[in-house]
Amino acid sequence: MTAHPPPATAGRSAQCAGGSPPRHSDLPARRLLLVHAHPDDESINHGVTMARYAAEGALVTLVTCTLGEEGEVIPAGLAHLAPDRDDTLGPHRADELAAAMRALGVTDHRFLGGAGRYRDSGMMGAPQNDRPNAFWQADLDEAAAHLVAVVREIQPQVLVTYDPNGGYGHPDHIQAHRVAMRAAELAAQAEFRPDLGPAYAIGKIYWNCNPRSEVERGLARLRTAGHAFLGIASADDVPGVVPDADVTATIAGNETYAAAKTEAMRAHATQIAVDGPFFALSNDLGQPLFRTEHYQLVHGFSGAAEGELEDDLFAGIAVPAGAARSGRIEEVAE
Ligand SMILES: [Zn+2]
Numbered sequence: 001m002t003a004h005p006p007p008a009t010a011g012r013s014a015q016c017a018g019g020s021p022p023r024h025s026d027l028p029a030r031r032l033l034l035v036h037a038h039p040d041d042e043s044i045n046h047g048v049t050m051a052r053y054a055a056e057g058a059l060v061t062l063v064t065c066t067l068g069e070e071g072e073v074i075p076a077g078l079a080h081l082a083p084d085r086d087d088t089l090g091p092h093r094a095d096e097l098a099a100a101m102r103a104l105g106v107t108d109h110r111f112l113g114g115a116g117r118y119r120d121s122g123m124m125g126a127p128q129n130d131r132p133n134a135f136w137q138a139d140l141d142e143a144a145a146h147l148v149a150v151v152r153e154i155q156p157q158v159l160v161t162y163d164p165n166g167g168y169g170h171p172d173h174i175q176a177h178r179v180a181m182r183a184a185e186l187a188a189q190a191e192f193r194p195d196l197g198p199a200y201a202i203g204k205i206y207w208n209c210n211p212r213s214e215v216e217r218g219l220a221r222l223r224t225a226g227h228a229f230l231g232i233a234s235a236d237d238v239p240g241v242v243p244d245a246d247v248t249a250t251i252a253g254n255e256t257y258a259a260a261k262t263e264a265m266r267a268h269a270t271q272i273a274v275d276g277p278f279f280a281l282s283n284d285l286g287q288p289l290f291r292t293e294h295y296q297l298v299h300g301f302s303g304a305a306e307g308e309l310e311d312d313l314f315a316g317i318a319v320p321a322g323a324a325r326s327g328r329i330e331e332v333a334e
Contacts, residue, residue, distance in 0.1 A: 029319045030058035033156035033202075035112075035147065035180040037135070037172035038068035038120060039097035040268040044279075045167075045208045045240070046160065047104060047261025048253030049293050049313070054105035055257070058314075061108040061154050062101070063147060065176050066135050068093045070120040070128055072282035073270045081270065083128075090116065092270060099267035104260050108154070112179070113146040121171040129171055136171040140182055143175075145193055147183035152197030157317045159184055160295065163207040167239030181205070184299070203317055204300030211244040211294055218288025221277075228275045230284035238287055248302060249295040249310035258291040265289065 032053050036042045042050065042062050054060045067090030073082050081089040094115060101109050112118060121136035122128035129136045135143075151159075161180035166173025186192045188201040215235045222232050235241055253261060265272050265279060272279050278286045295313065303315025310316075 027155065028057055028059040030056075030314050030317075031061070031154050031156040032058055032158045032160070032313065033061045033063065033151065033154065035063050035065070035159070035161040035176055035183075037065050037162075037166070037170065037176040038071065039064055039093040039100070040068065040071075040265075040271045041173070042097075043100045043104070043261060043264035043268060044272070046293060047264045048257045048291055049160075049251045050106050051104045051257040051260035051264075052251060052253070053313075054107075059108060059154060059156075060104075060106045061110070061150065061156065062106060063110050063112055063150055064097065065112040065143075065179065066118050066120040066172055067091070067111065067116060068120050068271070070122040070126075071271055074273055074282050075269060078270055089270065090120075093268070096268045096270060100264035103263035103267055110150065112143065117146070118143070121175070124169055124171050134171075135175050138175060138179070140178055141186070143179045144182040144186055145196065147179055148187045148193060149196045151183055151187040151202065152200050155200050157203045158313045159202045159205045160208060160313070161205075163209065163240060163242075163296070167208070173239075177207075202299075204313065205298050206249065206295040206313060207240075207298055209240045209242040209247060209294050209296045210238055210290065211247045212241050213244050214290070214292070214294070215241050215288070218290065222286050222288060225276075225278070227278055227286050229273070229278070229280045229286035231286070233280075233283075233285040233287040237283075237285060242296065246296050247294045247309065248297040248304075249313060249315075251293045251295070251311065251313070253291040253293070261291065262289065 034042055034046055050060050069090040070083055071089060073079050080086050081092050118135040118138055119133045121134040128134060162173050162177040164177055166177055184202050184205060188199050190199040212235060215238050219232060262274060266274050277289050279289045280286050301316055302310055304310040
């Protein structure tokens with residue numbers, strides 16, 4: 001992927017090359033960090049990926065930046081949770097997220113700065129954007145520092161987040177992208193907040209994406225299948241659609257991982273209606289539930305042969321023999 005300049009961590013990788021050894025000797029050999037805006041984004045975009053790496057014994061850490069308090073509630077029976085009524089959607093969605101993580105086998109889940117530190121900002125232009133505790137109003141370095149602490153603690157070789165537009169322009173998604181990229185940069189700087197742990201440089205950073213041809217094929221399947229939705233999304237309604245050539249990695253789900261993803265998405269019942277291999281958000285426009293997930297490498301080196309796609313986000317990262325699946329190691333050489 002060449003269209004995007006690498007973040008400032010590139011120039012600092014040498015300083016941390018080979019990495020400082022993990023402070024915790026019981027860290028799994030492979031460590032994946034995902035940064036998302038709201039509960040449900042992780043399952044929609046990465047359910048297969050998270051289930052696979054968790055099952056393989058990698059440490060999968062999800063950091064969610066808000067509780068999703070401003071989401072629209074799908075089930076009529078839960079309409080009272082909405083922000084203009086009881087305003088209890090946040091804690092309810094935290095419970096949905098916990099259930100989704102159980103479905104995916106992921107045990108390390110955190111909210112940025114602690115649950116409720118940053119509030120859902122609502123859609124772009126909404127008055128909720130202007131609330132002082134809205135994530136959209138967060139001071140970038142202050143928010144990033146919360147994530148730097150996580151990065152230096154778990155020392156992920158791989159970071160996954162959104163593209164600069166947050167996939168579809170939601171303020172919290174854009175902000176999650178900014179915070180994740182800034183945290184990657186700051187975590188590698190020894191002079192930044194040494195109280196948060198020794199400097200650590202993340203080896204590979206990916207943005208999640210959906211190749212246009214696959215989205216079009218999925219929507220075509222939906223048009224010919226029976227479904228329970230009000231309508232069908234257009235490709236432009238699907239977040240993170242990119243030209244096929246921008247995709248650098250694909251993670252294909254087997255039956256087990258696809259089922260885990262579906263179960264995780266069902267757990268987000270206030271936000272997602274699942275119907276077989278399709279789903280809809282509160283707009284009730286059907287879209288495909290992808291069992292193959294796609295990524296764009298924007299920092300670090302591809303582990304695939306020239307011109308080929310990676311099928312493993314850790315490809316090219318040295319992991320001690322025998323430690324890759326479930327072993328625990330004293331030190332990771334990167
Ligand atoms: Zn979201």
